[in-house]
Amino acid sequence: MPFWGRGLLGALSLLLPKSVHDGLAGDLVELYSRRVRESGRVRAYAWLLGQVMWACLKYGPSALRERLGSSRWTLTGWGGGMRSGVRQVARAPGFATVVILLVALGIGATVTVYSLVDGVLMTPMPYPEPDRLVSVSEDNPNIRISPGWTSIPNYLDWRDRAGSFESMALFRGRSASVGTEGDPQYAYSAFVTPEFFDVFGVPPEFGRGFTADEAREGGDRVVVLSYGLWQSGYGMDPAILGRTISVDGSPRTVVGVMPKGFNAPGEWMGAGITMSLWQPFAVDSDLERGNRSYSAVARLGDGVTLGAARTEIEGLHAQLRSAYPDANGDWRSQILVWHDLVLGATRAPLYLLLGTMLFVLAIVCANVASLVTTRVLSRGREMATRTALGAPRGHRARGCGRDSGCNLLHLRSCGLQGGRARFVAASRIG
Numbered sequence: 093m094p095f096w097g098r099g100l101l102g103a104l105s106l107l108l109p110k111s112v113h114d115g116l117a118g119d120l121v122e123l124y125s126r127r128v129r130e131s132g133r134v135r136a137y138a139w140l141l142g143q144v145m146w147a148c149l150k151y152g153p154s155a156l157r158e159r160l161g162s163s164r165w166t167l168t169g170w171g172g173g174m175r176s177g178v179r180q181v182a183r184a185p186g187f188a189t190v191v192i193l194l195v196a197l198g199i200g201a202t203v204t205v206y207s208l209v210d211g212v213l214m215t216p217m218p219y220p221e222p223d224r225l226v227s228v229s230e231d232n233p234n235i236r237i238s239p240g241w242t243s244i245p246n247y248l249d250w251r252d253r254a255g256s257f258e259s260m261a262l263f264r265g266r267s268a269s270v271g272t273e274g275d276p277q278y279a280y281s282a283f284v285t286p287e288f289f290d291v292f293g294v295p296p297e298f299g300r301g302f303t304a305d306e307a308r309e310g311g312d313r314v315v316v317l318s319y320g321l322w323q324s325g326y327g328m329d330p331a332i333l334g335r336t337i338s339v340d341g342s343p344r345t346v347v348g349v350m351p352k353g354f355n356a357p358g359e360w361m362g363a364g365i366t367m368s369l370w371q372p373f374a375v376d377s378d379l380e381r382g383n384r385s386y387s388a389v390a391r392l393g394d395g396v397t398l399g400a401a402r403t404e405i406e407g408l409h410a411q412l413r414s415a416y417p418d419a420n421g422d423w424r425s426q427i428l429v430w431h432d433l434v435l436g437a438t439r440a441p442l443y444l445l446l447g448t449m450l451f452v453l454a455i456v457c458a459n460v461a462s463l464v465t466t467r468v469l470s471r472g473r474e475m476a477t478r479t480a481l482g483a484p485r486g487h488r489a490r491g492c493g494r495d496s497g498c499n500l501l502h503l504r505s506c507g508l509q510g511g512r513a514r515f516v517a518a519s520r521i522g
Contacts, residue, residue: 120140120143120144123139123143124136124139124140127139184467187463187467190463191460191463191464194456194459194460195456195460197456198452198453198455198456198457199453201449201452201453202449202450202452202453205445205446205449206446206449208442208445209442209443209445209446213435213439213442213443216431217359217430217431217434218353218354219292219293219294219356220293220294221293221391222430222431223429223431224258224391224392225291225292225389225390225391225392225429225430225431226389226390226391226392226398226401226427226428226429226430227239227240227360227387227388227389227390227427227428227429227430227433228242228247228250228257228260228388228389228390228405228425228426228427229241229242229387229388229425229426229427229428230242230243230246230384230409230420230423230424230425230426231423231424231425231426232422232423232424233422233424234422235422237384238436239426239428239433239436240360240387240428240433241384241385241386241387242384242386242387242388243378243380243381243382243383243384243385243386243419244262244375244378244379244380244383244386245379245380245381246381246409246412246420247260247262247375247386247388248375249408249412250388250405250408253408254401254404254405254408255393255404256392256393256396256400256401256404256405257390257391257392257393257396257401258390258391258392258393258394259287259290259291259390259391260287260291260388260389260390260391261284261285261286261287261288261290261291261388261389261390262284262285262373262375262386262387262388263282263283263284263285263288263357263373263386263387263388263389264282264283264373264385264386264387265280265281265282265283265357265358265361266281266282266283267279267280267281268280268281268339268340268368268369269339269340269341270321270325270337270338270339270368270369271337271338271339272321272324272325272326272337273325273326273327276338277321277325277368279321279368279369280358280361280365280366280367280368281339281367281368281369281370281371282357282367282370282371283370283371283372283373284302284370284371284372284373285302285307285372285373285375286301286302286303286304286306286307286372288301288302288356288370288389289301289350290391291389291390291391292354292356292389292391293391294350294351294354294356296316296348296349296350296351297319297348297349297350297351297352298333298348298349299316299333299346299347299348299349300347300348301316301347301348302314302316302347302370302372306372307372307373307374307375308374308376309374309376311372311374312345313342313343313344313345314344314345314346314347314371314372315337315339315344315345315346315347315369315370315371316346316347316348316349316350316369316370316371317332317346317348317349317350317368317369318349318350318354318355318366318367318368318369319349319350319351319352319353319354320352320366320368321368321369322349332346332349333346333347333348333349334346334347339369339371344371350370354367355367356389357387357389359434360387360430360433360434381416381419381420382418382419389430398427398429401427402425402426402427405425405427406424406425408425409423409424409425
């Protein structure tokens with residue numbers, strides 16, 4: 093018999109009762125071999141397929157009903173276990189409520205904290221190749237200062253002389269009042285150099301970024317809007333490009349709109365801050381080398397490692413310390429991955445919080461196990477009685493959930509069979 097023919101007979105073994113399948117399969121094999129000799133394999137194949145389909149239609153429904161009514165779904169199977177569990181919950185609602193609340197508290201708190209940690213620490217930032225985004229700044233061991241700050245002259249020297257970066261930009265965040273079609277809105281904005289959007293690898297949704305001429309003192313007063321501000325403040329006006337809006341009481345011409353979700357450098361400025369607009373940064377506005385009130389972000393060149401970039405920048409900064417000892421004498425350069433800079437000191441507390449929640453979950457599980465153990469021990473006499481009556485181990489652990497009044501069917505569900513069940517039932521009834 094060919095492979096597919098044996099597969100058909102195997103399918104019959106799953107659909108039909110054993111009593112029907114064994115005899116039918118033997119007859120089909122014998123008749124199939126005879127038809128191969130008399131009519132050829134093609135006609136024999138067709139005949140076998142027809143016989144299998146006829147057998148499935150004739151015996152399949154009854155076999156299906158028999159299987160659905162098998163012991164897995166009766167009092168002695170899983171169905172009985174489920175009904176028994178429901179009855180035990182009904183018998184002790186207070187105990188069940190305490191267990192459910194404890195488990196819900198432990199799992200709910202742990203899942204909530206894990207979702208927070210996953211979203212903050214494990215989810216990559218929404219920029220192309222975010223591992224290449226770095227902050228280039230300065231640090232002074234004699235002064236406690238948060239990372240990420242530098243001066244404009246030092247930034248210009250790094251930008252013009254360092255070869256480890258594909259691009260580098262400077263920015264400074266500030267608040268702004270924006271005139272919209274409704275009431276003026278308080279918004280977060282940032283002054284950025286023209287390379288800013290290139291560093292993050294995200295071009296405007298439509299329109300453009302800033303030009304070098306616009307990033308000079310006296311340059312054109314232009315602005316790039318966030319997708320959210322364009323949507324909420326200007327009704328997603330398709331003619332927004334070239335439109336003049338008011339920013340801090342001064343007119344600005346809209347030249348671009350960023351895609352939805354772009355929020356740099358809002359994630360570094362603080363949790364919950366949403367950027368609304370960007371304005372060009374005139375880097376020649378402050379040439380005081382000691383004024384470290386600005387931040388630089390860069391994209392590493394293709395194939396450049398973080399260590400190589402740090403070595404190059406520190407070499408350049410050593411030259412700046414020699415050339416400008418008064419402004420740079422005690423300062424050292426530092427390069428941090430942008431994601432690490434954004435997280436700052438929150439990484440350790442978040443992992444500590446997650447570990448604490450896992451410890452709380454372990455305590456909850458231990459308490460629930462203790463409660464269940466106490467309840468099982470309190471049913472010692474019941475378990476001993478079931479053991480004496482011959483109930484299987486699984487049924488003794490699960491329990492029937494009834495206080496009294498066992499009848500013949502109930503005793504059978506507890507594992508008693510035949511004469512012993514009838515004897516016990518008769519003694520209980522009598």
